[in-house]
Amino acid sequence: MVRVAVLGSTGSIGVSTLKVIERHPERFRVVALAANRSVELLEEQARRHEPDRVVVADDEAFERCRDNGTHWAGGRDELLALAELEEADVIVNALVGFAGLELTLRALGAGKRLALANKESLVTGGDLVLSVLEENGGELLPVDSEHSAILQCIEGCEPEEVQRIVLTASGGPFRGWSPERLRSVSAEDALRHPTWDMGAKISIDSATLANKALEVIEAHVLYATPYERIEAVVHPQSIIHSFVEFVDGSVLAQLGFPTMELPILYALGWPGRVPDGELRTFDPIASSPLTFEAIDRRAFPLFGLGVEAGRTGGTAPTVYNAANEIAVEGFLDGSLTFPGMARVVEGTLEALGARPVTGIDLLLEVDEEARQVARTLAKQTTTAAGTKA
Ligand SMILES: NC(=O)c1ccc[n+]([C@@H]2O[C@H](COP(=O)([O-])OP(=O)(O)OC[C@H]3O[C@@H](n4cnc5c(N)ncnc54)[C@H](OP(=O)(O)O)[C@@H]3O)[C@@H](O)[C@H]2O)c1
Numbered sequence: 001m002v003r004v005a006v007l008g009s010t011g012s013i014g015v016s017t018l019k020v021i022e023r024h025p026e027r028f029r030v031v032a033l034a035a036n037r038s039v040e041l042l043e044e045q046a047r048r049h050e051p052d053r054v055v056v057a058d059d060e061a062f063e064r065c066r067d068n069g070t071h072w073a074g075g076r077d078e079l080l081a082l083a084e085l086e087e088a089d090v091i092v093n094a095l096v097g098f099a100g101l102e103l104t105l106r107a108l109g110a111g112k113r114l115a116l117a118n119k120e121s122l123v124t125g126g127d128l129v130l131s132v133l134e135e136n137g138g139e140l141l142p143v144d145s146e147h148s149a150i151l152q153c154i155e156g157c158e159p160e161e162v163q164r165i166v167l168t169a170s171g172g173p174f175r176g177w178s179p180e181r182l183r184s185v186s187a188e189d190a191l192r193h194p195t196w197d198m199g200a201k202i203s204i205d206s207a208t209l210a211n212k213a214l215e216v217i218e219a220h221v222l223y224a225t226p227y228e229r230i231e232a233v234v235h236p237q238s239i240i241h242s243f244v245e246f247v248d249g250s251v252l253a254q255l256g257f258p259t260m261e262l263p264i265l266y267a268l269g270w271p272g273r274v275p276d277g278e279l280r281t282f283d284p285i286a287s288s289p290l291t292f293e294a295i296d297r298r299a300f301p302l303f304g305l306g307v308e309a310g311r312t313g314g315t316a317p318t319v320y321n322a323a324n325e326i327a328v329e330g331f332l333d334g335s336l337t338f339p340g341m342a343r344v345v346e347g348t349l350e351a352l353g354a355r356p357v358t359g360i361d362l363l364l365e366v367d368e369e370a371r372q373v374a375r376t377l378a379k380q381t382t383t384a385a386g387t388k389a
Contacts, residue, residue: 002268005032005053005082007103008094010041012199013117013143016260017092018045020268023278028268031087034079037061043068052087055079079103084110090268092143093118096201097325098318098367101125105360108138115267117143119218123310124318125363126221140222141267146215147222148263149241149254154223155271157246165219166243168235169295170195172207174338175236179299182338187331190338195238195258204328208341209295213306217317220310227311232303234293256282301342309349315366316354322370323348323377330378340381347377 004021008014014035021028030049035042036057043065046054053071055078056062062074083091083106091107092115093100100118105125107114109132116122122129133140142148146167154162173192174182190207191200198206205211212232219230238258245251256262257280265274297304302324309320323345330336336344351373357363 001026002028002089003031003087004028004090004092004268005034005085005088006030006092006094007032007034007079007082008092008096008100008117009033009045010035010038011094011096012197012202013094013260013264014092017094017115017264017268018049020261020264020276021049023276024274027274032082032085034082039065046072053082053085055082080106083107083112089113090115092264092267093121094143096120096199098124098321101129101363102360104129105132108132108140109136111136111138113139113141115141115143115264119144119214120321122221123214123217124321124367125357125360126217126317127357128360128363130221139270141270142218142222143260143263143267144215144218145258145260145263146242147218148266150219150223150244152254152266153242153244153252159224161246162223162225162244163229163247163249164245165223165225165230166245167212167215167219167230167232168238168240168242168292169209169212169232170206170238171234171236171293171295172209174207174299175234175293176296177299179339182299185338187334190331194236196260198260200332201325201328204331205324208338209300209303210306210324210341210345212295213303213310214321216307217310227307232295234295235290236293237287237290239287239290255287257287302345305342305345305349309354312354314354314356315352315362316349318357318363318366319349319352319354319370320345322367323374326371326374326378336378336381340378343381344374344377348374351377 006017030051032053033051034055039061056074057079083103090113093103094117098120101121104121191203193203216230240253240255243251243253309316327341327344331341
C-alpha cells in the first residue's frame with residue numbers, strides 16, 4: 001500500500017489525484033490532505049478519505065474549522081511539516097505558484113518520492129531542488145502532461161542519446177488571434193480553455209503561453225537538456241503530449257486524450273504501470289487530424305520573455321515567475337489587460353536583472369522584491385493610461 005499526502009487537494013490537480021486514488025484502494029491510501037482556504041471542500045474530502053492529518057495553510061480559514069479534531073492543524077509551518085510526514089511514501093505537491101517551492105525542498109530533503117505538479121518549484125529553484133534531490137536520495141516525478149510524456153519516452157535511454165525535446169502546446173483559447181484583437185479579451189474569455197480544465201492561474205498562463213515558457217524551463221531542469229535543444233510547438237488537439245528526438249534521428253512521442261489523471265497515475269505508480277479502465281481508450285480516428293503550428297511570439301510575448309529568463313538563469317526565472325503571478329492576478333481582477341501582463345513582466349525583468357542563486361533565502365527575497373516591482377508597474381500601467389493597460 002502506497003501512502004500518499006495530497007497537498008493542494010482542493011485544486012484541479014488535487015481533486016484529480018483523489019479521483020485516481022479512489023479508483024485504486026488496493027494500491028493507494030490518502031494519509032494527509034492540505035489546502036489554503038477551501039475549507040468546505042477539504043472537510044468533504046477528509047470525510048471521504050479519512051486521512052491521519054489535515055492542514056489548512058491559511059490561519060484565518062483554519063479558525064473556521066477548529067472543531068474537526070486534533071488531526072487538523074492550521075498554518076504554513078504545519079503545511080511544510082506535512083512534506084516530511086513519516087507516514088507518507090509519496091508527497092503530491094499540487095500547490096499553485098511560488099508558494100510550492102519550500103514544500104518541494106522539504107519533501108526532497110526528507111528523501112521522499114515527490115509527485116510534482118507545482119512547476120513553479122522547478123522554474124524558480126531548479127538547481128537548488130536538484131541538489132537537495134541528489135543529497136537526500138529522494139525521487140522526483142513530474143505531474144505535467146508534457147514532462148510525464150518525456151519521461152515515458154526516455155525511460156531506459158542514456159541521457160546522451162537524447163538529441164532534442166519538442167514540447168507541445170494547445171495554443172490556448174486565443175490561438176491564431178492578432179495582437180490587436182488580444183487587447184480587449186477578458187479573463188472570462190481566457191479561462192475558457194479549449195482542451196484542458198484547469199485552475200485559474202494555469203489557465204491564464206496557457207492563454208498567454210507563459211505556461212509553455214515555464215515548461216521549457218521545467219524540461220531544462222528535469223532532463224538536463226540545454227535550451228537550444230528544447231523547442232515548443234502548437235498542437236491544438238492536445239493528443240501528443242511531447243516528442244523526444246534521439247541521436248539516430250528516431251522520434252518518440254506519448255499520446256492520449258487530454259486528462260491529467262494519466263500523468264498523476266504514472267507518477268504514483270512509477271516505475272510500473274497501473275491498469276485503469278476508467279481512462280478513455282485512445283482512438284486514432286477520433287483524434288485525427290493531428291496538426292502543428294509555430295508559436296506566434298509577437299502575439300504571445302510572455303513565451304519569449306520566459307524562455308529568455310531561463311537562458312539568463314540565476315534569479316531571472318524567479319523574477320519572471322513572480323512578476324507573472326502578479327500580472328495574472330491583475331488580469332483576473334480586471335485591472336490589467338491581456339497585453340498589459342507582458343509589459344509588467346518585461347518591466348520587472350528589466351528593473352531587477354539576474355543574480356547568482358545562493359540559497360532559498362535569496363530566492364524568497366527576490367520573489368518578494370519582484371512582486372513589489374511588478375505591483376508598482378501594474379499600478380502605473382493602469383493609471384498612466386487612465387484606463388487599464
Ligand atoms: N490543472 C492542471 O491541469 C495542471 C496541469 C499541469 C500542471 N499543473 C500545475 O499544478 C499546480 C496546481 O495547479 P491547479 O490548476 O491544480 O491549481 P488550483 O486549482 O488553483 O489549486 C491550487 C491548490 O493549491 C492550494 N494553495 C494555493 N495557494 C496555497 C498556499 N499558499 N498554501 C497552501 N495551499 C495553497 C489551493 O488551496 P485552496 O483551494 O484552499 O485555495 C488548491 O488546493 C500548478 O503549479 C500548475 O501549474 C496543473
